[in-house]
Each structure stands twice: as C-alpha cells, then as structure tokens.
Amino acid sequence: METIIEVNNLCKTFKINKRGTGFKGAVKNIFHPTYEYKKAVNDVCFSIKEGEMVGFIGPNGAGKSTTVKMLSGILYPDSGSVTVAGYIPHKQRKEYVANIGVVFGQKSQISWDLSPLDSYEVIKHIYKIPEKKYKENLERFTELLDMGRFINQPVRKLSLGQRMRADIAAALLHSPKIVFFDEPTIGIDVVGKDKIRKFIKTLNQTDNITMIFTTHDMQDIEKTCERLIIIDDGKKLYDGSLENVKKGYVSSRIIEAEFESLPITLDLPHTEIFDVENNAMKKLISFNTDEVSVNELMTALMNTHNIKDVSIREPEIDAIIRDIYEGKIVLS
Numbered sequence: 001m002e003t004i005i006e007v008n009n010l011c012k013t014f015k016i017n018k019r020g021t022g023f024k025g026a027v028k029n030i031f032h033p034t035y036e037y038k039k040a041v042n043d044v045c046f047s048i049k050e051g052e053m054v055g056f057i058g059p060n061g062a063g064k065s066t067t068v069k070m071l072s073g074i075l076y077p078d079s080g081s082v083t084v085a086g087y088i089p090h091k092q093r094k095e096y097v098a099n100i101g102v103v104f105g106q107k108s109q110i111s112w113d114l115s116p117l118d119s120y121e122v123i124k125h126i127y128k129i130p131e132k133k134y135k136e137n138l139e140r141f142t143e144l145l146d147m148g149r150f151i152n153q154p155v156r157k158l159s160l161g162q163r164m165r166a167d168i169a170a171a172l173l174h175s176p177k178i179v180f181f182d183e184p185t186i187g188i189d190v191v192g193k194d195k196i197r198k199f200i201k202t203l204n205q206t207d208n209i210t211m212i213f214t215t216h217d218m219q220d221i222e223k224t225c226e227r228l229i230i231i232d233d234g235k236k237l238y239d240g241s242l243e244n245v246k247k248g249y250v251s252s253r254i255i256e257a258e259f260e261s262l263p264i265t266l267d268l269p270h271t272e273i274f275d276v277e278n279n280a281m282k283k284l285i286s287f288n289t290d291e292v293s294v295n296e297l298m299t300a301l302m303n304t305h306n307i308k309d310v311s312i313r314e315p316e317i318d319a320i321i322r323d324i325y326e327g328k329i330v331l332s
Contacts, residue, residue, distance in 0.1 A: 004178065004210050005048040005071065010080035012041040012066050040066040042234035043080070050177075051208040053200075055221035055242070058231040059325045064214050065182075067231065071212070072102060072180055085177050098127060101171035105183030105215075108155065108167055115152045116166035120173060127174035134173065141169040144199045161192030168196060172203065178210045185220055197223045218317045230324065230331070237324070238331040245320060245331075254313040255285040255297060260306035268300055281308070 018034045041063045048054055058064040069075040070082055073089030073096055082089055087096040102109075110119035124134045142148055145165040150158055158166065164184065171179060181200075185193040201224055204211055213220060221228065221242065228245060230238040238245065259281050266273055266283060270291040276282035287297060294312060301307060323329045 001049040001051055003047050004050040004085055005046075005212075006081075006083045007044060007046050007067075007071070008081045010041055010044045010067065010070065010082060011039070011078050012063075012070065012075065013037050013039045013078055039234050041070070041077075044231065044234070044236050046229055046236065046239055048210060048212070050210055051204065052227060053204055053211045053213070053225045055213045055215070055225040055228045056231070057214065057216075057218075057221065057228065057321065058237075062232045063234040064231050068180055068182070068212065068214055072100060073097065098174070099177045101174070101176035101179040103168055103171045103179065103181045103184050105164065105186035108163060110155055110163075110166055110170050112156050113154055115154055116147065116158075116169070117151045119155070119166075119170060123170055123173050129174050133175060137173050137175065138169075141172065141199075144202060145169055146195060161188045161195075164188055164192070165196060165199075168199065172209075175207065176209065178212070181211065181213045181215070181220075183215050183217070184213070185215070185217055193217075193219070200224050218321055222317045230321075232325065242317070245324075246314065246317065251289045253287060253289060253294065255287070255294075255301070256282065256311050256313060257285060257301060257305075257307055258282045258309040260308045263305050266305075268297060271297070 014037070016036050016038055018036050044063075044067060056064055056068065066075065070077050071084060071089060073093040076090035084096065085099050087099070089096050110116055111122075114122075120134075120138060123129075129137075142151060145168065147162075147165055147169065150162050151166070155163060155166065168184065184200075185196055188196070197220065200211065203209055204224075211224070213225060215221065226241055226243070228238065228240065228242045229236065256276075258279070262281060266285075268285060268287075270287055272286040274284040274286065276284060285297065285301075298310070301310065320329065324331060
C-alpha cells in the first residue's frame with residue numbers, strides 16, 4: 001500500500017487574548033492587551049497508508065481537532081509539513097477538497113428544508129460527478145444505509161440517526177480518496193450506530209477509502225479501526241495497533257464465574273471479588289496478570305468449587321483509554 005498522508009514535525013500555536021475581569025480589566029484589555037501562547041500541536045509526525053482506517057483520539061484540548069483541521073486544509077501549520085494524496089491541503093485547497101469527504105456529527109451538510117435526494121442532486125453538480133458514478137453510488141448507499149424510506153422526506157423531519165446516515169452518504173457521493181469522521185455516531189441509538197459502522201467498514205473494503213476518526217465513542221474505533229493514534233497536550237503518545245494497546249498495556253482481567261452451589265468462602269490470593277446484581281450464584285473475580293496467572297486462578301476455581309459456567313472478560317476499551325488519559329497507563 002502506498003502512503004497517502006504524510007505528516008512531519010507538525011506544529012501549531014494559537015495566540016490567546018488574556019482578558020482581565022471586571023470593568024477595569026476590560027478597559028485595560030482595550031489599551032494594553034496581554035496575550036498568552038498555546039501550543040496546540042507540538043512536533044507531531046505520522047504517516048497513513050492508502051485504505052487504512054485510523055482512530056485519532058485524545059482528551060479535550062489534546063490537539064486532535066487542530067491536527068485534523070490542518071489535514072483537511074482549514075488551518076495552516078506554523079511549521080512542519082502536511083501532504084495528503086499528493087496535495088498540500090492549505091495551499092491547494094480548491095483541488096484538494098475534491099478528493100476528500102468530511103462528516104461532522106454535530107453539523108449537517110445537507111439542506112434542512114430539502115430532502116436528502118434533492119441535496120444529493122446539488123452535490124452532484126458541485127463536484128461534477130459523472131451520471132453513471134452518481135447513480136451507482138446513490139443506489140449502493142441507499143441500500144447499505146437503509147435510506148429508501150426517508151430519502152425523499154425533508155431533512156427537518158428525519159430522526160438524528162436518519163440524518164447522520166444521509167450526511168455520511170452526502171460526504172461519500174463523489175468517491176473521495178480520504179474521509180474524515182468527527183463524532184459520526186454522536187447521540188444515535190444502538191441500531192443506528194451499528195448500521196453506520198457496518199457501512200463504513202463495507203465501503204473501506206470495497207472502495208479502499210482511507211478513513212480517519214476523531215470520536216469520544218471508543219466503540220466507533222473498536223468496531224472500525226485496527227490502528228490508533230493517541231495525542232495529548234499537542235504531542236503524539238502512541239501510534240500502533242488497537243490490539244497492542246489492549247494486550248500490551250493492560251494487565252487487569254476479570255473472571256466471571258457462576259457456581260452450582262454458593263461457596264461459603266472464596267479465598268483466591270491477589271484477587272478482588274464482586275457480587276453480580278440479580279444473580280447471587282455469580283461472582284466477578286478481578287485480578288492482575290502480573291501478580292497471578294489465568295491458569296492458576298482457573299485451576300484453583302475448578303479444583304475447589306462446583307462451577308456451572310465460567311468466562312474471562314477482556315478490559316473494555318473505554319476504560320483502557322481513560323486510564324491512558326489519566327496517566328495510570330504509561331505508553332512507551
């Protein structure tokens with residue numbers, strides 16, 4: 001696979017006006033303004049290959065949105081370089097935007113008073129999409145996103161999930177090489193999220209579209225991406241596979257055990273035992289693999305208790321990422 005996005009030593013600093021409080025502060029700010037400088041992105045480097053699906057995440061204020069805005073050409077960097085599909089986004093914006101799609105979870109790009117189909121006709125002319133390609137994409141997206149029931153209704157009458165599906169189709173009608181997703185499933189119910197995630201995965205596989213996700217819903221990342229880039233305080237913390245984060249940096253595990261008869265005592269060293277609500281016969285056994293192995297615990301359980309059912313839970317990705325943000329897990 002060829003590299004389609006190349007980011008080298010990217011930096012962006014914002015000049016922020018420090019306003020004083022009260023009337024005196026306001027007057028002083030007019031005649032003697034003071035400023036502070038916030039380095040939003042600090043020497044960030046990475047490359048993305050054609051067809052990759054990458055989660056680009058970080059806590060609020062980490063610099064991820066600023067980075068994505070430089071990738072999409074909305075902002076220009078103070079220093080460093082960005083090349084996307086052979087373009088320098090902030091210098092060749094007009095030619096560049098014809099090759100990208102952008103989906104904002106909180107901002108619709110289709111007209112509120114028109115139907116999605118009417119908006120698609122407008123998009124067709126803006127991007128000069130050939131008739132054959134337009135019809136192919138429209139039919140395919142309508143089926144995959146299950147839009148047949150609402151594609152002719154005014155957008156104002158659609159549910160949030162329907163509107164998001166219509167927005168995603170709008171961003172992809174012109175067959176872009178790269179798509180930036182910003183909170184693509186925010187506020188959507190479970191069924192709607194599932195349809196969007198399956199559509200995104202399918203299109204990546206069939207059309208080899210490079211996709212970058214910024215989201216706080218880690219299920220979006222886990223269900224679609226294999227690679228993760230984590231940024232905090234303007235610096236890149238991690239760039240690698242999602243699986244490595246789950247396996248390599250987290251040692252806590254949970255055994256869920258259901259007993260035939262409730263044990264009088266459950267003495268397992270290096271563990272914490274928790275009850276399960278609405279099921280007295282079930283226990284959650286939390287442990288650290290650095291202190292005790294799964295085999296040891298399973299052997300101890302099976303040899304000393306009557307077990308009806310047992311399973312091992314992997315830690316949830318949301319909890320892992322939260323621990324990374326809070327410094328409980330240090331990435332190397």
